[in-house]
Amino acid sequence: MDLIADRGRRVTVDELNTSKLLAHAAEQARDRKYEDMLIVDCDAHHYENENFNEILPFIENDVLRQLTMSGRAKGRHSIVPGQVGYQDMGGRVTRYPLRMTEKTDPAGKLRDVQLGERWMDAMGVDYSCLFPTGMLNVGLHPQKEMEVELCWAYNRWLTEVVLPENHGRFYTQLALPLSDAEASLRQVEMFGGRKGVTGFMVTTVRTLPVHDNSLMKVYRAIEERGLSLAFHSGPNWGEPVFKGLNRFLSVHALGFSFYNILHCTNWVINGMGERFPKLPVIWIESGLAWIPFLMQRLDHEYMMRPSEAPLLKKKPSDYMRDMFYSTQPMEIQDMEALECTFRMMNAETQLMYASDYPHWDFDLPSTIYDLPFLSEKAKHNILGGNAARTFKLEPRNEAQKANLIKYGNYTAG
Amino acid sequence: MAEQFVGRLSEFTDGSRQIVKIGNTEVGVFRHEGEFFAYSNYCLHQGGPACEGLTIAKVEEMLREDKTSMGLFFSEKDMNFVCPWHGYEYDMKTGECISDRKLKLKRFNVVQKGEDVYVVA
Ligand code: FES
Numbered sequence: 001m002d003l004i005a006d007r008g009r010r011v012t013v014d015e016l017n018t019s020k021l022l023a024h025a026a027e028q029a030r031d032r033k034y035e036d037m038l039i040v041d042c043d044a045h046h047y048e049n050e051n052f053n054e055i056l057p058f059i060e061n062d063v064l065r066q067l068t069m070s071g072r073a074k075g076r077h078s079i080v081p082g083q084v085g086y087q088d089m090g091g092r093v094t095r096y097p098l099r100m101t102e103k104t105d106p107a108g109k110l111r112d113v114q115l116g117e118r119w120m121d122a123m124g125v126d127y128s129c130l131f132p133t134g135m136l137n138v139g140l141h142p143q144k145e146m147e148v149e150l151c152w153a154y155n156r157w158l159t160e161v162v163l164p165e166n167h168g169r170f171y172t173q174l175a176l177p178l179s180d181a182e183a184s185l186r187q188v189e190m191f192g193g194r195k196g197v198t199g200f201m202v203t204t205v206r207t208l209p210v211h212d213n214s215l216m217k218v219y220r221a222i223e224e225r226g227l228s229l230a231f232h233s234g235p236n237w238g239e240p241v242f243k244g245l246n247r248f249l250s251v252h253a254l255g256f257s258f259y260n261i262l263h264c265t266n267w268v269i270n271g272m273g274e275r276f277p278k279l280p281v282i283w284i285e286s287g288l289a290w291i292p293f294l295m296q297r298l299d300h301e302y303m304m305r306p307s308e309a310p311l312l313k314k315k316p317s318d319y320m321r322d323m324f325y326s327t328q329p330m331e332i333q334d335m336e337a338l339e340c341t342f343r344m345m346n347a348e349t350q351l352m353y354a355s356d357y358p359h360w361d362f363d364l365p366s367t368i369y370d371l372p373f374l375s376e377k378a379k380h381n382i383l384g385g386n387a388a389r390t391f392k393l394e395p396r397n398e399a400q401k402a403n404l405i406k407y408g409n410y411t412a413g
Numbered sequence: 414m415a416e417q418f419v420g421r422l423s424e425f426t427d428g429s430r431q432i433v434k435i436g437n438t439e440v441g442v443f444r445h446e447g448e449f450f451a452y453s454n455y456c457l458h459q460g461g462p463a464c465e466g467l468t469i470a471k472v473e474e475m476l477r478e479d480k481t482s483m484g485l486f487f488s489e490k491d492m493n494f495v496c497p498w499h500g501y502e503y504d505m506k507t508g509e510c511i512s513d514r515k516l517k518l519k520r521f522n523v524v525q526k527g528e529d530v531y532v533v534a
Binding site: 003005006007009011012013014021023024025027028089090091092093094095360361362363364366367 | 465466499
């Protein structure tokens with residue numbers, strides 16, 4: 001297929017086949033014997049917007065369902081707030097413009113499941129936590145009721161159609177309509193016990209205070225069920241403070257960290273770690289460099305102003321070390337800085353590998369496996385053990401089971 | 414040094430590329446402005462297929478005398494090839510990664526024997 005390059009020049013590239021595109025990842029998986037190691041990808045994506053025809057019929061309200069489906073049929077409007085962005089880098093990341101050319105078996109499993117299994121198999125990943133793409137902006141929806149309906153419809157479709165087709169290799173943390181605490185609670189009650197649901201996810205591209213009193217019942221319901229809570233970040237060029245940025249690189253670099261810094265600050269300073277000590281909390285897709293930054297900033301201020309955070313019984317950084325973080329997109333330009341970050345966050349027990357595939361800045365398991373300063377135990381824990389322990393995931397063969405037991409991560413037995 | 418047949422000269426139109434397997438490794442062979450360039454197909458970032466993506470002119474930003482920007486332009490002379498996994502760009506003529514020129518893909522010689530094109534590995 002031809003892609004357009006400079007001055008309209010056409011460049012012929014192969015049609016997309018995920019297994020072929022990731023052939024070098026499969027070589028890495030073979031060379032490093034990943035089959036002996038349980039590998040969990042705690043943040044992978046699909047393009048749910050390509051499935052809206054199947055998702056929207058799950059909207060409960062007759063009028064809102066008709067409104068979205070009717071407009072969509074004629075291609076008149078978008079359903080989830082969109083954003084200016086250049087994820088595909090002008091076609092340089094070829095899987096974006098070529099995505100629709102990839103062939104799947106029309107008589108086989110759902111297309112998203114077939115594609116997911118291709119990349120998981122190539123990378124040597126055993127389980128992936130599946131998240132949406134465009135729906136990560138649902139917190140920007142101007143209508144609270146539409147945010148509720150879209151989360152409801154997506155969560156039903158994912159748990160009733162997608163997850164059952166994949167024999168348990170996808171699991172998920174379902175999107176919460178956080179703008180409406182009552183509706184969030186209803187969705188926890190409705191979906192919290194479904195197969196493949198390990199918790200719930202807050203899309204953090206929003207400025208709503210996550211410590212608001214109305215939300216305590218939601219967090220308590222998640223904690224009581226032994227489930228987890230994830231905060232998944234994203235960029236937003238429309239955020240007032242970012243309007244002065246002129247390149248997507250800048251918006252992307254700052255935005256992903258910015259929203260998790262914002263919400264993590266509220267979470268920690270308002271003593272949420274004291275209120276919900278058994279709730280596993282995972283901060284997703286902000287890289288790692290922000291963690292030592294925020295630990296130092298919050299500890300510094302807390303030492304002088306403890307009266308503004310009276311629920312805390314230890315330093316903010318101690319609460320941050322009680323929580324979990326996903327690896328991707330891991331800043332790997334300065335190995336000493338990265339090693340220091342791992343030390344500060346207790347990475348061995350708190351860090352979970354994430355690919356973010358198929359998005360443009362995905363990371364392979366080798367980004368962790370090849371780090372020179374990690375012990376064998378830390379590699380096993382970060383690549384899958386910490387997630388297996390937290391999400392109660394079973395090993396897929398005897399060697400994986402032996403390694404989970406060896407490093408104290410086996411919970412299924 | 415073994416020579417590996419890549420193809421017939423007539424198969425290489427300007428701007429085309431081929432990937433050849435040599436033992437356990439892969440080499441990307443480009444024809445650009447009448448010349449051949451051959452590099453390892455293993456990206457220096459995470460090992461992606463560095464030579465299999467888009468070729469695209471280098472992007473430049475021009476400044477006026479007073480240091481104001483004239484905006485972005487495609488270079489008239491410099492061509493890059495781009496790893497399709499995450500977008501690392503490599504200089505077609507040197508194999509250097511344009512965001513850090515200390516990073517350089519392994520280069521292979523290309524020889525022509527009559528109509529036949531070979532990579533030397
Ligand atoms: S592997 Fe080539 S750009 Fe990342």
